[in-house]
Amino acid sequence: MTGRGRAVPRVLSIAGTDPTGGAGIQADLKSIAANGGYGMAVVTALVAQNTRGVRSVHVPPPAFLREQLDAVSDDVVIDAVKIGMLATADVIRVVTGWLERVRPPIVVLDPVMVATSGDRLLDPDAEQALRALVPHADVVTPNVPELAILAGEPVATTWDEVLAQAGRVAVRHGVRVLAKGGHLDGEALTDALVEPGGASGPTVTAFRGTRIHTRNTHGTGCSLSSALATRVAASGDWPRATAESRRWLAESIRHGADLEVGAGHGPISHFAGLWARGGTTVPDLGELEAQWWADIAGVRAEIDALPFVRGLGDGTLDRDAFRWYLAQDALYLRDFARALAEAARLAPTSAEQAFWAGSAQNAIAEELRLHESWIGGTALAGTAPGPVTTAYVNHQLAAAARGDYRVLVAALLPCFWLYQDLGERLRAQSHPRHPYRSWLDAYADPAFADAARQAVGIVTQAAAAADERTREAMLDAFRRSAVHEREFFAAPPVLSAGDRRAGRGGRGAPSPSSSSAGGAAAAS
Incomplete structure (x- = not known):
């Protein structure tokens, strides 16, 4: 009715x-x-x-x-x-x-x-x-x-x-x-x-x-x-x-x-859609992209307001907090690469297979190398995943286990899209001597921007061709990943200026090797 x-x-x-x-x-x-x-x-x-x-x-x-x-x-x-x-x-x-x-x-x-x-x-x-x-x-x-x-x-x-x-x-x-x-x-x-x-x-x-x-x-x-x-x-x-x-x-x-x-x-052909699909309209790709991006506008604003992200942008972020974050991010990326590999296996075209497989390789080889350059392989080996990291990984792997390629790639998308957007904006306000410039450069790199655009294109095309029920499931997986991304950025212990002067730990946070750590990098 x-x-x-x-x-x-x-x-x-x-x-x-x-x-x-x-x-x-x-x-x-x-x-x-x-x-x-x-x-x-x-x-x-x-x-x-x-x-x-x-x-x-x-x-x-x-x-x-x-x-x-x-x-x-x-x-x-x-x-x-x-x-x-x-x-x-x-x-x-x-x-x-x-x-x-x-x-x-x-x-x-x-x-x-x-x-x-x-x-x-x-x-x-x-x-x-x-x-x-x-x-x-x-x-x-x-x-x-x-x-x-x-x-x-x-x-x-x-x-x-x-x-x-x-x-x-x-x-x-x-x-x-x-x-x-x-x-x-x-x-x-x-x-x-x-x-x-x-x-x-x-x-x-x-x-x-x-x-x-x-x-x-x-x-x-x-x-x-x-x-x-x-x-x-x-x-x-x-x-x-x-x-x-x-x-x-x-x-x-x-x-x-x-x-x-x-x-x-x-x-015009008034019944073109009815003849092709029995009455279901296919959303315009640009409109679909805008709708999904607007859907997580509140989450994006909350990410921008987090102390960790503000400190990362202006360079005042405590170095221990950043290393703590990177350790969890490295753990996340290993399982994220597994989800990317599964997307490559399920992909319906050779071009999509190549894209997801290449992204999995990049997550393992390039991004982990960047993380280890900051925290070292020994410290990483002694780090256990925190609850936020575990929750995020479980969400990604559950999407992979479901076996629906469309839902899986929707869950992977925020890892590209949110990071490309955030990296470019933070990079634009940084300076050559910014303490975290190498990390910002990686996510503001034109090659990563191109990968993000490809990911957006693949997902929106899949969503446009899907039935309404599957499209809603895709949007839900995308939205959940964005929320996990926010929680990841919220998890690192951030020291205030007063805490640093007094030598205190922020939010009662342990060292990077502690098992109670929680936040990672990308989203999915």
């Missing part, structure tokens, strides 16, 4: 037609179905068009439009309404009056006002009537030129200008605005859900993506707004519905050329 108690939202599209099926009501019905809804349609205009352009438009009498709307609402409970092409002021007034009488729970308005050529589609009276309709909507989804008309301002040329216009429209009409950056230049493509907010002004939720180079963009605005109406009717969550609708649209655009429909700007 959905957040609104409906397994299948009933969504009405009020729009014009497209006989080639790529835009208008035909696209709306496909979008509604592809996103899990039951679509209904009321026609506002009959349009003779194809992928190359519009030839003519026939607008049925407004009285007939009213009869269509009443016929639907007299019989069917409507969960959401998507409004598209409204060709004249009289048509807009009929729709406005119907909304005032019926009051559907969700109204998404796609203000079709500007043609692809840049020509305005509505006369001044119709534009004014459309502005009066805006407060009856829950969200409007204009492109950049249409947003300018709603704002009564020149067309924005930068993303900051788009956001500012969207904010003014949102506050003026008390409506959400889905600001879209597709008309702006550049490879990055950002959209934003701008909400009126309160006394502090509009609130903005940004959604970042990458431009898809294709001619198959016919009907993207229609399709996105219909998907949004359907998904928000199902969940009641505007940011979530927006993110899911954008992900679905991007996937549909990428597969549009496969349809081979028309010689102009072809349609």
Whole structure:
């Protein structure tokens, strides 16, 4: 069941037609179905068009439009309404009056006002009537030129200008605005859900993506707004519905050329995901990476605030604490190398096998050599793993024993990603005579950064291709490793300046050879 108690939202599209099926009501019905809804349609205009352009438009009498709307609402409970092409002021007034009488729970308005050529589609009276309709909507989804008309301002040329216009429209009409950056230049493509907010002004939720180079963009605005109406009717969550609708649209655009429909700007492939996976969308890799990194933002902030990490960064860390940490880290790396070797054994491709095997070799040969140069092989031989080290190793080896390659590599990822991020940032604030410069150099090294990027790429690709249950298990393993990483950095005994002057041990910590030590290096 959905957040609104409906397994299948009933969504009405009020729009014009497209006989080639790529835009208008035909696209709306496909979008509604592809996103899990039951679509209904009321026609506002009959349009003779194809992928190359519009030839003519026939607008049925407004009285007939009213009869269509009443016929639907007299019989069917409507969960959401998507409004598209409204060709004249009289048509807009009929729709406005119907909304005032019926009051559907969700109204998404796609203000079709500007043609692809840049020509305005509505006369001044119709534009004014459309502005009066805006407060009856829950969200409007204009492109950049249409947003300018709603704002009564020149067309924005930068993303900051788009956001500012969207904010003014949102506050003026008390409506959400889905600001879209597709008309702006550049490879990055950002959209934003701008909400009126309160006394502090509009609130903005940004959604970042990458431009898809294709001619198959016919009907993207229609399709996105219909998907949004359907998904928000199902969940009641505007940011979530927006993110899911954008992900679905991007996937549909990428597969549009496969349809081979028309010689102009072809349609998107509304059902590409359904045909390939039975309805489960594949997350965008960049979006997935950002979501996982944001998921552990709190853990990362806690790591940054730890006395050990602060002292490591500014060089004031007690040398005995650092050696104590490295001894535990060396013990961790030996078992970490075993988990890496198991990932190599389970890897589905030769490239991934080579990556994990090489990482295992590096953990044993290179990183252990760095650790032993600080603490010496004799001291290391007398060191027993502490409880934090043991817990972390057990987590990694349990993931390996599970036998699921995807969960295992997710558990290994923080060891690369967190250390690369932390090493680069601490290295940037160090100086040539920094006492721990060799350690910082190792984790800020471009080769390690490249390895971290490869690890992120492997894991996100595996997560994107996995089913939802496995993806959640991967995220849980990743999150647990990040927490173990935090505990590892928290475990070393850190002396205050006063303790060092007095010759006291910090936090009652033993020497590096003691069996109660606890913290290590990487994460997994």
